[in-house]
Amino acid sequence: MIVQRKALSWWERLYIPALLSGFRVTLRHFFKKKVTMQYPEERWVVPEGYRGAPYLVKDQDERTKCVSCQLCEFVCPPKAIKITPPGPTVNHSTGNVEKEPADFEINMLRCIFCGYCQEVCPEEAIFLQKDYSLTGESREEMIYHKDKLLDLGGVHQDGIKKWEKKLKDAEAQGMTS
């Protein structure tokens, strides 16, 4: 298709109408509300279901949900997760019915926020949360350990309350002291 180009009139060829409309447009935008978000002070609202940094969660009874199964460590594509299992030491407060990890490291420099850990976790203990800007002054600082991850993770309401049952079972068997 050939589009015929309209011949400019004498007035249009003077370039003055173009100048005037240019001034109008730039002047309008000059006084318009600015769209810049001044980042550290203003932040965008993170949408529901956003996949930010993965953190560990506790249930409503302040118990760590992670049981050191190491599935997340295994599935993690960039190998950002490293779990140190508790070994044979007995934690009397939980009756030692589940293995709370001795340490849980996520290297946030390696993490790609893929969400596989959340998907694979049988205990619903790790979730990708809303943090997207992680900063630190050294590489060591960017390796988040268990305490920090639990602090950042917060509480996840657990409907099953598996721990309560486990604790009763443990008491019935006389494993707590």
Next chain:
Amino acid sequence: MELLSETSTLQSILLFGLLKVVLVIAVLMPMISYSVMAERRICAAIQDRIGPNRVGPFGLLQPIADGLKFLLKEDFTPHHVRKVYFWLAPAVSMIPPFLTIAVIPFGSTLGSQNMVIANLNVGILFTFSVVSLGVYGIVLAGYASNSKYPFLGGIRASAQMISYEIAMGMSVVPLFMLVGDLNLGKVIAYQASGAWLIFKQPLAFVIFLVAAFAETNRLPFDLPESETELVSGYHTEYSSMKFALFFLGEYAAMISISALMVTLFLGGWTLPFWGLAAPASSLIGGLIHIGIFLVKLGLFMGLFIWIRWMLPRFRYDQLMDLGWRRFLPLALLNIVVTAAFLWFFQSN
């Protein structure tokens, strides 16, 4: 004071001349860096952004941070450049705008001193000859860089200069036919006694204004630089302080050409009311005159900056067409009409 009265005329000329040079440079350099700042803020506002506002209150220390950055950056010289010209070009593009300022009267009097560094009788000829030297810096940069984009930028700069310099020169001829003198101080005195020349010679003003945009390589005529097709034109190969010199040179050229337009068309440091047209008798009056000059200068700088974010770049041939086939005949016509007008009225 005793020391001053003892000095001879030559000594006092030297002393005050030097003092004025130092003062003008001291005012000009911050003006250049803050016009860069103004450019960034205005451009941001036009594009619905905020612009640099982090360094210092309202981002006012941004130019200082920029300057520091330029000083500390690695000064990289590519191996394929012609070294001597490569080093010469930034200086050549930086010096002419500063020289132009020397003949511009930026105020009436301060004490017994005229507020102009060099009161030349051939002021306007001097400015034209010096301003047109500025393009050599760009052409030289294009040649010295020895690679394709700077080369194209240099060629464009020279073609652009040829197309515009003549129309520019021709456009101010009627002014001097009216004034009868080439001294810029006399031009201001003429405007103070009658109407400003922008009202008497609007056509000359329009031609000069457009030519000024081309002369300073500002959009819509920034063909030597044109980021979209020539990377960044003549200064593609430059980095660090050498780039900063080109950058400062561009803004200094804007300031000097604005100062020239203020002097030629807007009555320089005068205002036609409140008795501000006559040379100041007191120190405060002199300062007010300098202030008036700076405000007018600022208006032109604002126009320069605003136009940049308003108009798209002209094509190469459109620019030459505009220079040779529109503005040159118009400027010649303007000369003839003015001459006829003067002849008619003076012979009566």
